[in-house]
Amino acid sequence: MDNTVFSTKIEPTFENVSATRLAVEAACKKNYPQPAAEPLIGELLMAATEAMNNAVEHSGAKEVEIELAAGAQGLIFRIKAAGKRFDPPAEIGFPDLDGPDGLPEGGFGLAIIREMVDAVDYAYNDGKNTITLTKYISKS
Amino acid sequence: MKIELTSHSSHIVIVITGEIDMSSSPELRARLLELIHKKPPVLFVDFTSVSYIDSSGIATFVEGLKGMMPYGGRLKFVSIPPKIAEIFGFAKLDKVFEIHGSMDDALRP
Known part of the structure:
Protein backbone atom coordinates (compact mmCIF):
# COMPACT_ATOMS: atom_id res chain seq x y z
CA MET A 1 0.00 0.00 0.00
CA ASP A 2 1.44 3.38 -0.96
CA ASN A 3 1.18 6.27 1.46
CA THR A 4 0.88 9.82 0.24
CA VAL A 5 3.66 11.79 1.93
CA PHE A 6 3.26 15.07 0.06
CA SER A 7 0.59 16.64 -2.08
CA THR A 8 -0.08 20.11 -3.38
CA LYS A 9 -1.85 22.05 -6.10
CA ILE A 10 0.12 24.80 -7.76
CA GLU A 11 -0.57 27.56 -10.20
CA PRO A 12 1.53 26.58 -13.22
CA THR A 13 4.53 28.89 -13.12
CA PHE A 14 8.21 27.99 -13.34
CA GLU A 15 8.84 29.71 -10.01
CA ASN A 16 6.32 27.36 -8.43
CA VAL A 17 8.08 24.40 -10.05
CA SER A 18 11.35 25.43 -8.36
CA ALA A 19 9.63 25.77 -4.97
CA THR A 20 7.76 22.48 -5.38
CA ARG A 21 10.97 20.65 -6.28
CA LEU A 22 12.45 21.74 -2.95
CA ALA A 23 9.33 20.64 -1.06
CA VAL A 24 9.28 17.26 -2.82
CA GLU A 25 12.99 16.83 -2.10
CA ALA A 26 12.40 17.43 1.61
CA ALA A 27 9.56 14.88 1.65
CA CYS A 28 11.72 12.31 -0.19
CA LYS A 29 14.60 12.74 2.24
CA LYS A 30 12.31 12.51 5.25
CA ASN A 31 11.14 9.08 4.07
CA TYR A 32 14.54 7.90 2.83
CA PRO A 33 17.11 9.62 5.05
CA GLN A 34 19.91 7.15 4.40
CA PRO A 35 22.84 8.60 2.41
CA ALA A 36 22.63 5.80 -0.15
CA ALA A 37 19.19 7.06 -1.22
CA GLU A 38 20.38 10.59 -1.97
CA PRO A 39 21.53 10.07 -5.58
CA GLU A 50 10.95 17.96 -16.28
CA ALA A 51 7.41 16.60 -15.91
CA MET A 52 6.35 19.73 -13.99
CA ASN A 53 8.06 21.98 -16.57
CA ASN A 54 6.16 20.24 -19.36
CA ALA A 55 2.86 20.70 -17.53
CA VAL A 56 3.56 24.41 -17.04
CA GLU A 57 4.71 24.92 -20.61
CA HIS A 58 2.22 22.82 -22.54
CA SER A 59 -0.92 21.96 -20.55
CA GLY A 60 -2.64 25.33 -20.38
CA ALA A 61 -4.18 24.12 -17.09
CA LYS A 62 -5.13 26.58 -14.37
CA GLU A 63 -3.64 24.36 -11.72
CA VAL A 64 -1.37 21.34 -11.52
CA GLU A 65 -1.85 18.59 -8.95
CA ILE A 66 1.24 16.96 -7.49
CA GLU A 67 1.48 13.95 -5.23
CA LEU A 68 4.38 12.00 -3.80
CA ALA A 69 3.81 8.55 -2.32
CA ALA A 70 6.18 6.26 -0.49
CA GLY A 71 5.62 2.56 -1.00
CA ALA A 72 7.34 -0.69 -0.29
CA GLN A 73 9.43 -0.44 -3.43
CA GLY A 74 10.31 3.23 -3.40
CA LEU A 75 8.91 6.62 -4.31
CA ILE A 76 6.08 7.41 -6.68
CA PHE A 77 5.69 10.93 -8.05
CA ARG A 78 2.41 11.76 -9.77
CA ILE A 79 1.47 14.90 -11.65
CA LYS A 80 -1.97 15.66 -13.03
CA ALA A 81 -3.06 18.56 -15.23
CA ALA A 82 -6.04 19.30 -17.41
CA GLY A 83 -5.40 19.76 -21.10
CA LYS A 84 -5.21 18.05 -24.46
CA ARG A 85 -4.28 14.39 -24.38
CA PHE A 86 -0.53 13.87 -24.42
CA ASP A 87 0.72 10.70 -26.07
CA PRO A 88 4.45 10.26 -25.65
CA PRO A 89 6.47 9.15 -28.68
CA ALA A 90 6.83 5.38 -28.99
CA GLU A 91 10.60 5.72 -28.76
CA ILE A 92 12.04 8.23 -26.33
CA GLY A 93 15.74 8.90 -26.45
CA PHE A 94 18.15 11.77 -26.19
CA PRO A 95 18.29 13.90 -29.35
CA ASP A 96 20.68 12.94 -32.12
CA LEU A 97 23.69 15.18 -31.73
CA ASP A 98 25.07 14.31 -35.15
CA GLY A 99 21.87 14.85 -37.13
CA PRO A 100 21.65 16.80 -40.38
CA ASP A 101 20.23 19.85 -38.60
CA GLY A 102 23.20 20.17 -36.28
CA LEU A 103 23.03 20.32 -32.52
CA PRO A 104 19.46 20.16 -31.18
CA GLU A 105 18.42 22.79 -28.65
CA GLY A 106 15.40 20.87 -27.39
CA GLY A 107 14.09 17.39 -26.86
CA PHE A 108 16.06 16.65 -23.71
CA GLY A 109 13.18 16.80 -21.22
CA LEU A 110 11.31 13.58 -22.06
CA ALA A 111 14.59 11.72 -22.38
CA ILE A 112 15.67 12.86 -18.92
CA ILE A 113 12.34 11.63 -17.53
CA ARG A 114 12.77 8.24 -19.21
CA GLU A 115 16.38 7.88 -18.13
CA MET A 116 16.16 8.96 -14.51
CA VAL A 117 13.34 6.78 -13.16
CA ASP A 118 12.53 3.08 -13.26
CA ALA A 119 9.01 3.39 -14.66
CA VAL A 120 6.98 6.09 -16.40
CA ASP A 121 3.26 5.80 -16.95
CA TYR A 122 1.17 8.20 -19.01
CA ALA A 123 -2.63 8.18 -18.63
CA TYR A 124 -5.50 10.40 -19.76
CA ASN A 125 -8.77 10.43 -17.87
CA ASP A 126 -11.56 13.00 -17.48
CA GLY A 127 -9.69 15.55 -19.56
CA LYS A 128 -6.54 15.31 -17.45
CA ASN A 129 -3.11 13.96 -18.26
CA THR A 130 -1.52 12.01 -15.42
CA ILE A 131 2.15 11.11 -15.43
CA THR A 132 3.39 8.68 -12.82
CA LEU A 133 7.10 8.27 -12.15
CA THR A 134 8.36 5.37 -10.06
CA LYS A 135 11.82 5.25 -8.53
CA TYR A 136 12.86 2.08 -6.75
CA ILE A 137 14.67 2.77 -3.50
CA SER A 138 15.59 0.27 -0.83
CA LYS A 139 14.65 1.10 2.75
CA SER A 140 17.83 -0.50 4.03
CA MET B 1 20.97 31.32 -9.39
CA LYS B 2 23.78 33.84 -9.33
CA ILE B 3 26.05 34.64 -12.27
CA GLU B 4 29.45 36.25 -11.78
CA LEU B 5 31.99 37.09 -14.42
CA THR B 6 35.63 36.75 -13.48
CA SER B 7 38.81 36.46 -15.49
CA HIS B 8 41.52 33.87 -15.45
CA SER B 9 44.69 34.35 -17.53
CA SER B 10 42.84 37.04 -19.53
CA HIS B 11 39.94 34.70 -20.34
CA ILE B 12 36.34 35.29 -19.26
CA VAL B 13 35.04 32.82 -16.68
CA ILE B 14 31.30 32.59 -16.04
CA VAL B 15 30.87 31.43 -12.46
CA ILE B 16 27.38 30.11 -11.79
CA THR B 17 26.02 29.44 -8.31
CA GLY B 18 22.77 27.63 -7.56
CA GLU B 19 20.14 26.08 -9.76
CA ILE B 20 19.84 26.42 -13.53
CA ASP B 21 16.20 25.75 -14.24
CA MET B 22 13.27 27.11 -16.20
CA SER B 23 12.93 30.13 -13.95
CA SER B 24 16.61 31.06 -14.05
CA SER B 25 17.80 29.90 -17.49
CA PRO B 26 16.38 32.95 -19.36
CA GLU B 27 18.79 35.16 -17.39
CA LEU B 28 21.67 32.79 -18.11
CA ARG B 29 20.74 32.71 -21.80
CA ALA B 30 20.72 36.51 -21.99
CA ARG B 31 24.12 36.84 -20.29
CA LEU B 32 25.67 34.05 -22.34
CA LEU B 33 24.47 35.36 -25.69
CA GLU B 34 25.56 38.89 -24.76
CA LEU B 35 29.08 37.58 -24.14
CA ILE B 36 29.12 35.43 -27.28
CA HIS B 37 28.03 38.44 -29.34
CA LYS B 38 31.51 39.86 -28.64
CA LYS B 39 33.04 36.68 -30.12
CA PRO B 40 35.45 35.65 -27.37
CA PRO B 41 37.80 32.89 -28.58
CA VAL B 42 37.15 30.87 -25.42
CA LEU B 43 34.48 31.10 -22.73
CA PHE B 44 34.88 29.17 -19.50
CA VAL B 45 31.91 28.15 -17.36
CA ASP B 46 32.71 27.23 -13.78
CA PHE B 47 30.15 24.66 -12.56
CA THR B 48 31.67 24.14 -9.11
CA SER B 49 28.69 25.66 -7.28
CA VAL B 50 25.91 24.58 -9.64
CA SER B 51 23.53 22.41 -7.65
CA TYR B 52 21.06 21.55 -10.37
CA ILE B 53 20.48 21.82 -14.12
CA ASP B 54 17.38 20.93 -16.09
CA SER B 55 16.71 20.56 -19.81
CA SER B 56 16.29 24.32 -20.22
CA GLY B 57 19.82 24.81 -18.89
CA ILE B 58 21.18 22.17 -21.25
CA ALA B 59 19.37 23.83 -24.17
CA THR B 60 20.83 27.21 -23.16
CA PHE B 61 24.39 25.91 -23.34
CA VAL B 62 23.74 24.09 -26.63
CA GLU B 63 22.46 27.38 -28.05
CA GLY B 64 25.55 29.12 -26.73
CA LEU B 65 27.85 26.55 -28.29
CA LYS B 66 26.02 26.85 -31.61
CA GLY B 67 26.57 30.60 -31.43
CA MET B 68 30.32 30.13 -30.99
CA MET B 69 30.93 27.40 -33.55
CA PRO B 70 30.61 29.57 -36.68
CA TYR B 71 33.55 31.74 -35.66
CA GLY B 72 35.58 28.94 -34.11
CA GLY B 73 34.93 29.90 -30.49
CA ARG B 74 35.23 27.31 -27.76
CA LEU B 75 32.95 26.80 -24.76
CA LYS B 76 34.75 25.05 -21.93
CA PHE B 77 33.05 23.64 -18.82
CA VAL B 78 35.05 23.37 -15.63
CA SER B 79 34.46 21.36 -12.42
CA ILE B 80 31.11 19.78 -13.20
CA PRO B 81 29.62 18.06 -10.11
CA PRO B 82 29.02 14.30 -10.56
CA LYS B 83 25.22 14.40 -10.68
CA ILE B 84 25.29 17.02 -13.43
CA ALA B 85 28.03 15.15 -15.28
CA GLU B 86 25.71 12.14 -15.17
CA ILE B 87 23.06 13.96 -17.24
CA PHE B 88 25.65 15.22 -19.70
CA GLY B 89 26.87 11.64 -20.05
CA PHE B 90 23.39 10.21 -20.63
CA ALA B 91 22.73 12.82 -23.31
CA LYS B 92 26.21 12.26 -24.80
CA LEU B 93 26.80 15.97 -24.34
CA ASP B 94 30.17 15.12 -22.84
CA LYS B 95 31.17 14.44 -26.46
CA VAL B 96 29.94 17.85 -27.59
CA PHE B 97 31.13 20.18 -24.85
CA GLU B 98 34.72 20.48 -23.72
CA ILE B 99 34.70 19.34 -20.11
CA HIS B 100 37.65 19.81 -17.75
CA GLY B 101 38.28 18.95 -14.13
CA SER B 102 39.98 22.25 -13.30
CA MET B 103 40.83 25.64 -14.75
CA ASP B 104 44.44 24.54 -15.14
CA ASP B 105 43.30 21.62 -17.30
CA ALA B 106 40.94 23.85 -19.24
CA LEU B 107 43.69 26.38 -19.98
CA ARG B 108 45.82 23.80 -21.74
CA PRO B 109 45.46 24.30 -25.51
Whole structure:
Protein backbone atom coordinates (compact mmCIF):
# COMPACT_ATOMS: atom_id res chain seq x y z
CA MET A 1 0.00 0.00 0.00
CA ASP A 2 1.44 3.38 -0.96
CA ASN A 3 1.18 6.27 1.46
CA THR A 4 0.88 9.82 0.24
CA VAL A 5 3.66 11.79 1.93
CA PHE A 6 3.26 15.07 0.06
CA SER A 7 0.59 16.64 -2.08
CA THR A 8 -0.08 20.11 -3.38
CA LYS A 9 -1.85 22.05 -6.10
CA ILE A 10 0.12 24.80 -7.76
CA GLU A 11 -0.57 27.56 -10.20
CA PRO A 12 1.53 26.58 -13.22
CA THR A 13 4.53 28.89 -13.12
CA PHE A 14 8.21 27.99 -13.34
CA GLU A 15 8.84 29.71 -10.01
CA ASN A 16 6.32 27.36 -8.43
CA VAL A 17 8.08 24.40 -10.05
CA SER A 18 11.35 25.43 -8.36
CA ALA A 19 9.63 25.77 -4.97
CA THR A 20 7.76 22.48 -5.38
CA ARG A 21 10.97 20.65 -6.28
CA LEU A 22 12.45 21.74 -2.95
CA ALA A 23 9.33 20.64 -1.06
CA VAL A 24 9.28 17.26 -2.82
CA GLU A 25 12.99 16.83 -2.10
CA ALA A 26 12.40 17.43 1.61
CA ALA A 27 9.56 14.88 1.65
CA CYS A 28 11.72 12.31 -0.19
CA LYS A 29 14.60 12.74 2.24
CA LYS A 30 12.31 12.51 5.25
CA ASN A 31 11.14 9.08 4.07
CA TYR A 32 14.54 7.90 2.83
CA PRO A 33 17.11 9.62 5.05
CA GLN A 34 19.91 7.15 4.40
CA PRO A 35 22.84 8.60 2.41
CA ALA A 36 22.63 5.80 -0.15
CA ALA A 37 19.19 7.06 -1.22
CA GLU A 38 20.38 10.59 -1.97
CA PRO A 39 21.53 10.07 -5.58
CA LEU A 40 18.36 8.11 -6.37
CA ILE A 41 16.23 10.90 -4.94
CA GLY A 42 18.23 13.35 -7.05
CA GLU A 43 17.41 11.36 -10.18
CA LEU A 44 13.70 11.25 -9.30
CA LEU A 45 13.74 15.02 -8.76
CA MET A 46 15.29 15.62 -12.17
CA ALA A 47 12.56 13.59 -13.84
CA ALA A 48 9.83 15.18 -11.69
CA THR A 49 11.05 18.67 -12.55
CA GLU A 50 10.95 17.96 -16.28
CA ALA A 51 7.41 16.60 -15.91
CA MET A 52 6.35 19.73 -13.99
CA ASN A 53 8.06 21.98 -16.57
CA ASN A 54 6.16 20.24 -19.36
CA ALA A 55 2.86 20.70 -17.53
CA VAL A 56 3.56 24.41 -17.04
CA GLU A 57 4.71 24.92 -20.61
CA HIS A 58 2.22 22.82 -22.54
CA SER A 59 -0.92 21.96 -20.55
CA GLY A 60 -2.64 25.33 -20.38
CA ALA A 61 -4.18 24.12 -17.09
CA LYS A 62 -5.13 26.58 -14.37
CA GLU A 63 -3.64 24.36 -11.72
CA VAL A 64 -1.37 21.34 -11.52
CA GLU A 65 -1.85 18.59 -8.95
CA ILE A 66 1.24 16.96 -7.49
CA GLU A 67 1.48 13.95 -5.23
CA LEU A 68 4.38 12.00 -3.80
CA ALA A 69 3.81 8.55 -2.32
CA ALA A 70 6.18 6.26 -0.49
CA GLY A 71 5.62 2.56 -1.00
CA ALA A 72 7.34 -0.69 -0.29
CA GLN A 73 9.43 -0.44 -3.43
CA GLY A 74 10.31 3.23 -3.40
CA LEU A 75 8.91 6.62 -4.31
CA ILE A 76 6.08 7.41 -6.68
CA PHE A 77 5.69 10.93 -8.05
CA ARG A 78 2.41 11.76 -9.77
CA ILE A 79 1.47 14.90 -11.65
CA LYS A 80 -1.97 15.66 -13.03
CA ALA A 81 -3.06 18.56 -15.23
CA ALA A 82 -6.04 19.30 -17.41
CA GLY A 83 -5.40 19.76 -21.10
CA LYS A 84 -5.21 18.05 -24.46
CA ARG A 85 -4.28 14.39 -24.38
CA PHE A 86 -0.53 13.87 -24.42
CA ASP A 87 0.72 10.70 -26.07
CA PRO A 88 4.45 10.26 -25.65
CA PRO A 89 6.47 9.15 -28.68
CA ALA A 90 6.83 5.38 -28.99
CA GLU A 91 10.60 5.72 -28.76
CA ILE A 92 12.04 8.23 -26.33
CA GLY A 93 15.74 8.90 -26.45
CA PHE A 94 18.15 11.77 -26.19
CA PRO A 95 18.29 13.90 -29.35
CA ASP A 96 20.68 12.94 -32.12
CA LEU A 97 23.69 15.18 -31.73
CA ASP A 98 25.07 14.31 -35.15
CA GLY A 99 21.87 14.85 -37.13
CA PRO A 100 21.65 16.80 -40.38
CA ASP A 101 20.23 19.85 -38.60
CA GLY A 102 23.20 20.17 -36.28
CA LEU A 103 23.03 20.32 -32.52
CA PRO A 104 19.46 20.16 -31.18
CA GLU A 105 18.42 22.79 -28.65
CA GLY A 106 15.40 20.87 -27.39
CA GLY A 107 14.09 17.39 -26.86
CA PHE A 108 16.06 16.65 -23.71
CA GLY A 109 13.18 16.80 -21.22
CA LEU A 110 11.31 13.58 -22.06
CA ALA A 111 14.59 11.72 -22.38
CA ILE A 112 15.67 12.86 -18.92
CA ILE A 113 12.34 11.63 -17.53
CA ARG A 114 12.77 8.24 -19.21
CA GLU A 115 16.38 7.88 -18.13
CA MET A 116 16.16 8.96 -14.51
CA VAL A 117 13.34 6.78 -13.16
CA ASP A 118 12.53 3.08 -13.26
CA ALA A 119 9.01 3.39 -14.66
CA VAL A 120 6.98 6.09 -16.40
CA ASP A 121 3.26 5.80 -16.95
CA TYR A 122 1.17 8.20 -19.01
CA ALA A 123 -2.63 8.18 -18.63
CA TYR A 124 -5.50 10.40 -19.76
CA ASN A 125 -8.77 10.43 -17.87
CA ASP A 126 -11.56 13.00 -17.48
CA GLY A 127 -9.69 15.55 -19.56
CA LYS A 128 -6.54 15.31 -17.45
CA ASN A 129 -3.11 13.96 -18.26
CA THR A 130 -1.52 12.01 -15.42
CA ILE A 131 2.15 11.11 -15.43
CA THR A 132 3.39 8.68 -12.82
CA LEU A 133 7.10 8.27 -12.15
CA THR A 134 8.36 5.37 -10.06
CA LYS A 135 11.82 5.25 -8.53
CA TYR A 136 12.86 2.08 -6.75
CA ILE A 137 14.67 2.77 -3.50
CA SER A 138 15.59 0.27 -0.83
CA LYS A 139 14.65 1.10 2.75
CA SER A 140 17.83 -0.50 4.03
CA MET B 1 20.97 31.32 -9.39
CA LYS B 2 23.78 33.84 -9.33
CA ILE B 3 26.05 34.64 -12.27
CA GLU B 4 29.45 36.25 -11.78
CA LEU B 5 31.99 37.09 -14.42
CA THR B 6 35.63 36.75 -13.48
CA SER B 7 38.81 36.46 -15.49
CA HIS B 8 41.52 33.87 -15.45
CA SER B 9 44.69 34.35 -17.53
CA SER B 10 42.84 37.04 -19.53
CA HIS B 11 39.94 34.70 -20.34
CA ILE B 12 36.34 35.29 -19.26
CA VAL B 13 35.04 32.82 -16.68
CA ILE B 14 31.30 32.59 -16.04
CA VAL B 15 30.87 31.43 -12.46
CA ILE B 16 27.38 30.11 -11.79
CA THR B 17 26.02 29.44 -8.31
CA GLY B 18 22.77 27.63 -7.56
CA GLU B 19 20.14 26.08 -9.76
CA ILE B 20 19.84 26.42 -13.53
CA ASP B 21 16.20 25.75 -14.24
CA MET B 22 13.27 27.11 -16.20
CA SER B 23 12.93 30.13 -13.95
CA SER B 24 16.61 31.06 -14.05
CA SER B 25 17.80 29.90 -17.49
CA PRO B 26 16.38 32.95 -19.36
CA GLU B 27 18.79 35.16 -17.39
CA LEU B 28 21.67 32.79 -18.11
CA ARG B 29 20.74 32.71 -21.80
CA ALA B 30 20.72 36.51 -21.99
CA ARG B 31 24.12 36.84 -20.29
CA LEU B 32 25.67 34.05 -22.34
CA LEU B 33 24.47 35.36 -25.69
CA GLU B 34 25.56 38.89 -24.76
CA LEU B 35 29.08 37.58 -24.14
CA ILE B 36 29.12 35.43 -27.28
CA HIS B 37 28.03 38.44 -29.34
CA LYS B 38 31.51 39.86 -28.64
CA LYS B 39 33.04 36.68 -30.12
CA PRO B 40 35.45 35.65 -27.37
CA PRO B 41 37.80 32.89 -28.58
CA VAL B 42 37.15 30.87 -25.42
CA LEU B 43 34.48 31.10 -22.73
CA PHE B 44 34.88 29.17 -19.50
CA VAL B 45 31.91 28.15 -17.36
CA ASP B 46 32.71 27.23 -13.78
CA PHE B 47 30.15 24.66 -12.56
CA THR B 48 31.67 24.14 -9.11
CA SER B 49 28.69 25.66 -7.28
CA VAL B 50 25.91 24.58 -9.64
CA SER B 51 23.53 22.41 -7.65
CA TYR B 52 21.06 21.55 -10.37
CA ILE B 53 20.48 21.82 -14.12
CA ASP B 54 17.38 20.93 -16.09
CA SER B 55 16.71 20.56 -19.81
CA SER B 56 16.29 24.32 -20.22
CA GLY B 57 19.82 24.81 -18.89
CA ILE B 58 21.18 22.17 -21.25
CA ALA B 59 19.37 23.83 -24.17
CA THR B 60 20.83 27.21 -23.16
CA PHE B 61 24.39 25.91 -23.34
CA VAL B 62 23.74 24.09 -26.63
CA GLU B 63 22.46 27.38 -28.05
CA GLY B 64 25.55 29.12 -26.73
CA LEU B 65 27.85 26.55 -28.29
CA LYS B 66 26.02 26.85 -31.61
CA GLY B 67 26.57 30.60 -31.43
CA MET B 68 30.32 30.13 -30.99
CA MET B 69 30.93 27.40 -33.55
CA PRO B 70 30.61 29.57 -36.68
CA TYR B 71 33.55 31.74 -35.66
CA GLY B 72 35.58 28.94 -34.11
CA GLY B 73 34.93 29.90 -30.49
CA ARG B 74 35.23 27.31 -27.76
CA LEU B 75 32.95 26.80 -24.76
CA LYS B 76 34.75 25.05 -21.93
CA PHE B 77 33.05 23.64 -18.82
CA VAL B 78 35.05 23.37 -15.63
CA SER B 79 34.46 21.36 -12.42
CA ILE B 80 31.11 19.78 -13.20
CA PRO B 81 29.62 18.06 -10.11
CA PRO B 82 29.02 14.30 -10.56
CA LYS B 83 25.22 14.40 -10.68
CA ILE B 84 25.29 17.02 -13.43
CA ALA B 85 28.03 15.15 -15.28
CA GLU B 86 25.71 12.14 -15.17
CA ILE B 87 23.06 13.96 -17.24
CA PHE B 88 25.65 15.22 -19.70
CA GLY B 89 26.87 11.64 -20.05
CA PHE B 90 23.39 10.21 -20.63
CA ALA B 91 22.73 12.82 -23.31
CA LYS B 92 26.21 12.26 -24.80
CA LEU B 93 26.80 15.97 -24.34
CA ASP B 94 30.17 15.12 -22.84
CA LYS B 95 31.17 14.44 -26.46
CA VAL B 96 29.94 17.85 -27.59
CA PHE B 97 31.13 20.18 -24.85
CA GLU B 98 34.72 20.48 -23.72
CA ILE B 99 34.70 19.34 -20.11
CA HIS B 100 37.65 19.81 -17.75
CA GLY B 101 38.28 18.95 -14.13
CA SER B 102 39.98 22.25 -13.30
CA MET B 103 40.83 25.64 -14.75
CA ASP B 104 44.44 24.54 -15.14
CA ASP B 105 43.30 21.62 -17.30
CA ALA B 106 40.94 23.85 -19.24
CA LEU B 107 43.69 26.38 -19.98
CA ARG B 108 45.82 23.80 -21.74
CA PRO B 109 45.46 24.30 -25.51
